[in-house]
Amino acid sequence: MKMTMMGNYAASWGAQLSRVQVIAAYPITPQTLIVEKLSEIVADGELDAEFIKVESEHSAMSGCIGASAAGARAYTATSAQGLALMHEMLHWAALARLPIVLTNVNRAMAPGWSIWADQNDSLSQRDTGLMHIFASSSQDILDSTVLAYKIGEQVLLPTLISFDAFFLSHTMEVVDMPPIEDVDKFLPPYNPEYKLDVNDPRSFGALTSEEHYYEFRYKMQEAMDQAINIIKKEGKEFEKLTGRYYDLIHPYRCEDADLILVTSGTIAETTNVAVDELREEGKKVGNLKIRIIRPYPKQDILNVIKNCKKIAVIDRNISCGYHGIFAQELKSALYNETNIPVWGYLAGIGGRDVKIENIKEIADDTLKSDKPEDLIWKGVKL
Amino acid sequence: MAIKFRTDGKEVKITGEKDMPPMAASLGLMTWNKTGSWRNLRPVIDYDKCIDCFICWKFCPEPAIIIVDERPVIDYDYCKGCMLCAEECPKDAIITEVEGK
Amino acid sequence: MRLTIPEQEIMKPGHLACQGCGATMAMRYGLKVFGRNTVLTIPACCWAVIDGPFPYTAVNVPLFHTAFETAAIMASGIKAGFDALGKTSTNVVAWAGDGGTFDIGMAAISGAAERNDDITYIVYDNEAYMNTGIQRSSATPHGAWTTTTPVKHYKRGPKKNMVEIIAAHRVPYTTTASIGYPEDFIKKLTKAKETRGFKLIHVLAPCPTGWKAEPKYTVKLAKLAVQTNIFPIYEVEDGIKYTQNIKVKQRKPITEYFKYQGRFKHLKDDEIAFIQKKIDEDYEILLKKLS
Ligand SMILES: Cc1ncc(C[n+]2csc(CCOP(=O)(O)OP(=O)(O)O)c2C)c(N)n1
Ligand code: SF4
Ligand code: SF4
Ligand code: SF4
Ligand SMILES: [Mg+2]
Numbered sequence: 001m002k003m004t005m006m007g008n009y010a011a012s013w014g015a016q017l018s019r020v021q022v023i024a025a026y027p028i029t030p031q032t033l034i035v036e037k038l039s040e041i042v043a044d045g046e047l048d049a050e051f052i053k054v055e056s057e058h059s060a061m062s063g064c065i066g067a068s069a070a071g072a073r074a075y076t077a078t079s080a081q082g083l084a085l086m087h088e089m090l091h092w093a094a095l096a097r098l099p100i101v102l103t104n105v106n107r108a109m110a111p112g113w114s115i116w117a118d119q120n121d122s123l124s125q126r127d128t129g130l131m132h133i134f135a136s137s138s139q140d141i142l143d144s145t146v147l148a149y150k151i152g153e154q155v156l157l158p159t160l161i162s163f164d165a166f167f168l169s170h171t172m173e174v175v176d177m178p179p180i181e182d183v184d185k186f187l188p189p190y191n192p193e194y195k196l197d198v199n200d201p202r203s204f205g206a207l208t209s210e211e212h213y214y215e216f217r218y219k220m221q222e223a224m225d226q227a228i229n230i231i232k233k234e235g236k237e238f239e240k241l242t243g244r245y246y247d248l249i250h251p252y253r254c255e256d257a258d259l260i261l262v263t264s265g266t267i268a269e270t271t272n273v274a275v276d277e278l279r280e281e282g283k284k285v286g287n288l289k290i291r292i293i294r295p296y297p298k299q300d301i302l303n304v305i306k307n308c309k310k311i312a313v314i315d316r317n318i319s320c321g322y323h324g325i326f327a328q329e330l331k332s333a334l335y336n337e338t339n340i341p342v343w344g345y346l347a348g349i350g351g352r353d354v355k356i357e358n359i360k361e362i363a364d365d366t367l368k369s370d371k372p373e374d375l376i377w378k379g380v381k382l
Numbered sequence: 383m384a385i386k387f388r389t390d391g392k393e394v395k396i397t398g399e400k401d402m403p404p405m406a407a408s409l410g411l412m413t414w415n416k417t418g419s420w421r422n423l424r425p426v427i428d429y430d431k432c433i434d435c436f437i438c439w440k441f442c443p444e445p446a447i448i449i450v451d452e453r454p455v456i457d458y459d460y461c462k463g464c465m466l467c468a469e470e471c472p473k474d475a476i477i478t479e480v481e482g483k
Numbered sequence: 484m485r486l487t488i489p490e491q492e493i494m495k496p497g498h499l500a501c502q503g504c505g506a507t508m509a510m511r512y513g514l515k516v517f518g519r520n521t522v523l524t525i526p527a528c529c530w531a532v533i534d535g536p537f538p539y540t541a542v543n544v545p546l547f548h549t550a551f552e553t554a555a556i557m558a559s560g561i562k563a564g565f566d567a568l569g570k571t572s573t574n575v576v577a578w579a580g581d582g583g584t585f586d587i588g589m590a591a592i593s594g595a596a597e598r599n600d601d602i603t604y605i606v607y608d609n610e611a612y613m614n615t616g617i618q619r620s621s622a623t624p625h626g627a628w629t630t631t632t633p634v635k636h637y638k639r640g641p642k643k644n645m646v647e648i649i650a651a652h653r654v655p656y657t658t659t660a661s662i663g664y665p666e667d668f669i670k671k672l673t674k675a676k677e678t679r680g681f682k683l684i685h686v687l688a689p690c691p692t693g694w695k696a697e698p699k700y701t702v703k704l705a706k707l708a709v710q711t712n713i714f715p716i717y718e719v720e721d722g723i724k725y726t727q728n729i730k731v732k733q734r735k736p737i738t739e740y741f742k743y744q745g746r747f748k749h750l751k752d753d754e755i756a757f758i759q760k761k762i763d764e765d766y767e768i769l770l771k772k773l774s
Contacts, residue, residue, distance in 0.1 A: 055594030066560020203540035205548035460496035464503035
């Protein structure tokens, strides 16, 4: 069924279609609509779930951890400050190997209160052990939610689904809602082997000596590695059901490209349009959208970029003291593998709009330049 | 490594880390840990004085006093020698001995 | 054979508590009442260690170790999970130290109490952060030495009154208890188990290590705290109905309680007189609240 809805509601309906059993959430702009809608869905009986109206995001994630450890499917959503407050418990969820799904509306961190799009909030959580999706359309948000449970429950890892504030959270788009019966066939009920069970009493998370801790990390990494194949496998299953395919990366017109732009989130969608225009101007430019940053799709990326001459990464985030985080990640993936030069651009930080012409400019600048640079502040006013 | 005491009483065989759960989920009970070795004082019940009030049993933190045939019996495998039982016994029926003498 | 508390033992020996640990006695009693159909969650505190290292456990009921400030919400989350799965009869118990409750866990416990989540929260109070080496908490009493309130700068200011704070949320049941009076504690555990909604049991659990007392005096101290009125035993139902469960006919001087503990050794007579005055005043206030 096709419906027009805001990105936030796509997250709510994604949770509903996944038949989440426990929701624990706390409001923050621009995520509020997600939890308001879910409260409504639960109150109206359209979803049979417990909703804990917690007193903080730290407790939102903790509540989800408790519910998931009990064997229930758990969901929460937040943004920026809320995600930062959850930080301790993100590590907890991941090391406890609980396949919780967490939606984060990418918003700039304060101070300088800002509610606008910026990826620094979720990228600050990069090393917590969550799988991390950057959705770039409302359809992607909804589908990713269902997929995240399907994948996470196999590899026992939580998933963070991020998308841009306002450009996506509050923008109306057409979304195809699969019938819940179809989703039920795709996503069976959650029934983990390890859970809190009075008939099989175990302690979880006890004091762990150096004899064992290292191996838990190894197993987490192994799960991330396995996730790469499972994401592809489930992507294909999902395609059979809906006709929509989701992978870790989505290249667009990259096959013969001299220059590949590397993007994520809504900037990736704009970049596809820019690429079409550049192509019409006779410039061989492609767009590589990174949809999933953990597990990092290194091999997939290498396969796509192997024949291009230049790469330009556009980051809506910065690790101050170094440079854009997608650029760092990409360069570390290429090191030892290719000699293709990489240009690192910043754009759209703090919600500044990134227009088609800005992206075309980035492409033109890169095509002209023969000296790669780590950090180029596109459009900064000085 | 074999975990002797599964919570349900069964023995589990662990041949290496690969048999361990993916998270820190326990496989057995702490009862392998014979805390009696911590003891430097040894409580000994004088059954002639003992009136079977079970106050010692009630307060032992381990618990290392068990009830056998309706009498309190100290389980020296686990008794840590805190001497709380002797202190609380209303009949002074628990004698303190020094371990290793 | 006449036993005054339930015979069943769920907690197993072999655990890592110090000799004469009051917190461990509290757990033994707690599990006697709550039984096997119980899930525990324990934040960072001595009990996170006492239970034993991976891959072992001593409590022998399902236990989720959690972050320091999350005992209450973790219990709420577990309860919600069990409810969602139709396992509504399982008792969910948050088991935390005074630090995890009075200090860092304050927001979460207040949240769970305000929502009236159907959990039992048991705080075993040893009046300091023992796990990290005896630092003061807001449950440390006036006058006490800890490593962060050294003798020259011993703890000044009253102990936070957690029962009053949670009672002010108008939850069905809040109570104090002492491991020196197991029968009273058992009664309260039973009441909490049978009551729906949020329950707080604040149980005094002397810590020989942190109080600088001989292990054999744990029970004596737990009794003296009550008999000197420094830790009165009372319960509050629905936030308004106060009942004193252990009546003290003639209170003992506080020096009786202090003399077995190194942590009060430095106190001079005038300071002790001040503490005595405060205890008596606080007790009068409590008596006025009794129904
Ligand atoms: C967020 C966080 N801050 C600090 C700590 C360190 N820490 C662990 S246990 C503890 C004190 C616990 O005190 P209490 O709750 O009274 O329990 P006790 O150790 O006395 O049994 C502290 C400070 C931690 N684990 N997590
Ligand atoms: S406390 Fe003393 S008298 Fe009572 S049962 Fe124990 S040993 Fe016997
Ligand atoms: S000395 Fe302590 S541990 Fe040993 S039996 Fe007596 S009370 Fe229990
Ligand atoms: S430090 Fe105190 S509370 Fe902690 S285990 Fe030892 S006696 Fe028990
Ligand atoms: Mg403490």
